[in-house]
Amino acid sequence: MTQANATHSSNHGDGHGDEPHVLPMQVYLGVWAALVFLTIVTVAVSRFDFGSANTFVALLVATIKGALVVLYFMHLRYDNKLYLIILLASLLFVSIFFTPTLIDLHTRDALDPIKGRTMYKLSTSKAKSQDAAPAPAAH
């Protein structure tokens, strides 16, 4: 079975030879130090109360840490752009899943307040009795 010597490199070759692209040690240690520092920042940030922006700030810090891990530890900054596209696509589709579901959860009582009320104020802690009787409709 003669192997036709189609030796051209794969069609999206990024010009590197066969030698792997190795980052200097300082980059890894620097990224690690930044991550530790940002973890401390995460805890510190949660101490202050920014009101409704609390979650946003916490997620922002987490995203910075995530970006550091993805770009340097996972080598995405020097690799084929296709892998970055795959990661960003997965995050895009996560947001596609979140947005309409949360819109639905929070606008059920837009036209009629009664649709927003959950009837069962049920708690399983044995102390509370099960309040299952449907409250009379508010006129």
Place this chain on the structure above:
Amino acid sequence: MMDQSTSTLTMLPTQASTIAPGYDLLFWVITYMCVFFFVLIIGAGTYFVFKYRYRGGEHRVDTNHTHNTTLEIAWSVVPLFLCIGLFAWGFKLYLDFAIPPKDAIEIRVTGQKWAWNFEYDNGAASAKEFAVPLNKPVKLIMTSRDVLHSFFVPSFRTKMDVVPGRYTTMWFQATQVGPQQVFCTEYCGTSHSDMLAKVLVLPEKEYEDWLEKHRDDPNATPADKGKKIFNGKGGCNACHAVAADQAIPVIGPKLWQLFGRAEKMADGAQLTVDENYIRESIEYPNKQTVAGFAAGAMPTFKGVLSDKEISDLIAYLKTLK
């Protein structure tokens, strides 16, 4: 059983609510549009198949038309506008379904495994059928006691799921006197297909009488009140038969000549029926199940029926000979 005239020719049931004509108009507009496009596309396809059928010999093929940008843009933009138009009209109709008029009469509907119960503001209650006034808006505030159900009246064209733990609403204004069939259209188990009900559309006078009849009058005996709960708020008549000549329902045990009767339990235990056993079966039905009946079929009525109502029920059951 269903008394609307739904011959197989007319696709849609009779129009018995104010929104039905508007609904049917949009339904038929979509239908004619679909028929038009079907004939256009499939007609062209069928014509091409027969006109350019290979009749042997050398293939005569025109291979230079492999794309035509203007045509392709046209048949993308035109359907887009049609779709936007359909969306807008459809959503307006959807809002008509969703927003009840302010003066609508409120009726509370409760769905449970395989029966519908209805309660009015003046305390009237009924199961399996409920009255509504003719040409007056009615708003149903609905919830479920166990799993998902769905309240569907084909002749009103309205449908809304009934979700446990939450309220959902639906409204209609009936324009035709007579009983309208109600279906449950969200799968809910064994007798999902028997979870039917009737909307009795009555003129004003008869509607008031019906309400009076179903209201619990003050000087009724506990047994009378129990009977009203049995057929009304409790909805027990959906699963239990109360007289020897009643063939169905057979989902739950028969309840005549009940007191003092020896019952064999599913786990083999033998016990004679007394008041405590009845009260316990109403509040914790799954503790003991009579042999030969499905466990877990009966929902709990704890917190739904007050203790006084349960004693009325027991008084009524005692009268069943």
Place this chain on the structure above:
Amino acid sequence: MAIMGREYHHAHHFPSARAEADAAKLGMWTFLATEVLMFSGLFMAYTAYRSTHAEMFKAAHQLLDWRLGGLNTLVLILSSLTMALGVRSAQQNKREQSAFYLVVTLLCAGAFLVVKYFEYTHKIHLGLLPGGYYTYNGPEFAGIDSPHIFFGIYFLLTGLHGFHVLFGMIAITWILLRTTRGDFSSKYYTPVELVGLYWHLVDLIWIYLFPLLYLVG
């Protein structure tokens, strides 16, 4: 795909070793996309219930010990570093150094699970368990309904993440064995790199999990 000690021959159906390595990395990144979407389901449940039961989440999170969570975060970040250095050493044909880094990564992962074990026993002892097994009657939940949902989401999120740490440890052990057998070199280090990518994602998920569960504002 015969692997004999040092010399490595790429699979017959790939035009070159480089094409094979790129395909493997593309496959791994696609798999990581499925992991991201799988965890997104749990983050969706978290977001849905935090947005509708905000005060319950605020009350419930006090029962989590943020110091242990923070320690676990640092442990995982360190393991991410050592994993990355392990891959780097494999790329430089430094077999012993790579094995050393992989062992440290394994130890960190073990430490993470041990800390998780203490957290879980503490909660089981208090009765802070999901749904049917929730028996906690503490003062924090006076007038707050269904606090068991927070702990249901907590155990599902950290439990699934814990399982992924476990799978990671198994994969790293396999890579460690092959490193000591001398399978990897600067010409062929794909398996080490792929396990590294997987491990960094496990760390990434914990980076988001820590503030959301332990530090509710």
Place this chain on the structure above:
Amino acid sequence: MTQYSPKSAQGDRPASPSFYKAARGIGSWLYTLDHKRIGIMYLVFVLAAFLLGGVFALLVRTELLTPGKTIVDANTYNRLFTLHGVVMVFLVIIPSIPASLGNLILPLQLGAKDVAFPRLNLASFYIYLIGACFALYSLVNGAVDTGWTFYTPYSNTTDTSVISMVLAAFILGFSSIFTGLNFIATTHSLRAPGMTFFRMPLFVWALYATSVIQILATPVLAITLLLLLAERVLKVGIFDPAMGGDAVLFQHFFWFYSHPAVYIMIVPGFGVVSELITTFSRKPIFGYRAIAMSSIGIAIIGFLVWGHHMFTAGQSEIAGMIFSFLTFLVAIPTAIKVLNWTATMYRGSIVLRTPMWYAIGFLYLFTVGGLTGMYLATAGTDVHLHDTYFVVAHFHFVMMGGTMFAFLGGLHYWWPKITGRMYNETLGSFACLVAFIGFNMTFLTQFVLGAQGMPRRYYNYLDQFQPLHAFSSVGSYVLGLGFLLSAVCLLGTLFKKSDAPDNPWEGTTLEWQTASPPPLENFHDQPAVNAGPYDR
């Protein structure tokens, strides 16, 4: 000039043995890494599951001949339609085209020797078998009566064997993910030299778009089913209102996977039909880029529309508006495909062989299915029609009329290439005609039933629906007969001598440039590509 410029004339090369003869014995099948053998094993099990699902369908239709009890009682009927749904969705229609025809034909059309990860491919097949075993275990252990949608709170309060069926679907999801992952890697890394993305056949484009959906949607099904198991075992309460949860949230989780899943089912069918119509019209496809891009468009927009399953489920009206609008957007690329196929047949030279009959049947049925989607996308008309037989008819038109007709068309089209044997043309076309007639008898009547308000999943129905139900049931027998005939037609060829030429349909894509059945290495020497897939 044809796409494939051979380095040396085909004739003088010593004919290497077909992949069947390349290895012998049961071991050569159980441990094979050859994408063709894995494709055949998938094909065998998918067809077996299709037979099982079909038997359930016939039992359901027989029960519905008369209102009330005809052959089984209510509980058995609920189990029958649930099993029909689960077997058909998870075991048949999702793996059908990608896992069997895809595994067999994609590497050939790319000019590759095998898929990128052969061992992952075999693992995907064995995971499919394990999932099927879980489903069979659940079947014999009292089956499931929740419907294939597993809606809570019914699914976590019923005492039927839901856990084993949910585990089955969970495991089958991974088989689907691995197939998708394999095809993405293969398409990116193993294309023949010179085959740019826009010189790939449209079947490969369709499988690529399907793989993207499989990768992005199936994990959410995995976590949904995991949460359902947690609901049943730990009573977590996320989806159970009795524990403070929200049943509609489960529907959001479920349909976020299940609507893209219907595109996992139909988009490979588009790919097959694009191949069939081009080859049998002897003409390059009309609007190649439009069709290729519309596959990707459907894959992406398919993720935005799941809420149209929940217009009457207690979903907020604002969310309903968003979903209704986006659902119309997905209609546009679908319309583009059908119009482009019709334009391809214009001034072609149409050879009316069995695959082409299935493609024309597909065009009829899919157009009806697609157009009836208009009623269900429009929020207003969906209120009356939701959860009635109108919806049952709609999705059978697009799934059975669409995917299964395309699957059978593709099966007949590539049968000579896979088995090296030609099927009997008259029997094949006749089987297609019988199936087409049976299909229309069964499901056109259900449109009328649904519009009249006949709810779905009903064991006992009102008497006035009885004539239509009886007609539909008879139609289902004719449909079953049609598929039986096509099975006889295809399986019958296995007992005769392999007589198929290398290129019976004068196709232009790469799989027709090698032997039928192809050697283990697919091509004697690596084909190079220097023109579009359909240029003659």
